Amino acid sequence: QVRLLESGGGSVQTGGSLRLSCAASGYTASRNCMGWFRQAPGKEREGVAFIYTGDGSTYYADSMKGRVTISQDNVNDTLYLQMNTLKPEDTAMYYCAADQNPPGPPCWRFARGTWDPSDYWGQGTQVTVSS
Numbered sequence: 001q002v003r004l005l006e007s008g009g010g011s012v013q014t015g016g017s018l019r020l021s022c023a024a025s026g027y028t029a030s031r032n033c034m035g036w037f038r039q040a041p042g043k044e045r046e047g048v049a050f051i052y053t054g055d056g057s058t059y060y061a062d063s064m065k066g067r068v069t070i071s072q073d074n075v076n077d078t079l080y081l082q083m084n085t086l087k088p089e090d091t092a093m094y095y096c097a098a099d100q101n102p103p104g105p106p107c108w109r110f111a112r113g114t115w116d117p118s119d120y121w122g123q124g125t126q127v128t129v130s131s
Contacts, residue, residue: 001058012130015085019081019082021085022080024078032052033106036048038095040094045056048060049070051079055124067083067084069082086115090127093127094125094126094127100116
């Protein structure tokens with residue numbers, strides 16, 4: 001059973017930083033797309049950043065581009081999202097997601113902010129940025 005467990009969320013002031021972690025277990029795909037979405041109250045879920053585990057290629061959505069860095073630790077099967085210069089509008093629940101390496105270019109679906117029922121999701125970690 002695939003499990004994605006997020007951690008690292010919390011409350012920070014404007015301009016602060018946080019590093020989110022996503023520990024993956026039970027995974028069988030050797031190459032796939034993993035990454036982060038977020039959802040603020042009353043808003044749709046949107047993509048933040050993604051990485052193709054096959055070659056480390058990264059994809060950033062406009063929502064936080066230039067302020068976040070996604071990385072992976074293949075030894076410990078952990079995904080990270082370093083977030084800097086946080087703003088109140090970054091307040092949201094942040095979710096870790098992983099696909100099952102569908103046909104097509106790497107991360108093509110996540111990079112468009114879409115997903116499939118076959119994708120895996122974590123429970124989310126809350127990020128709150130105060131002004």
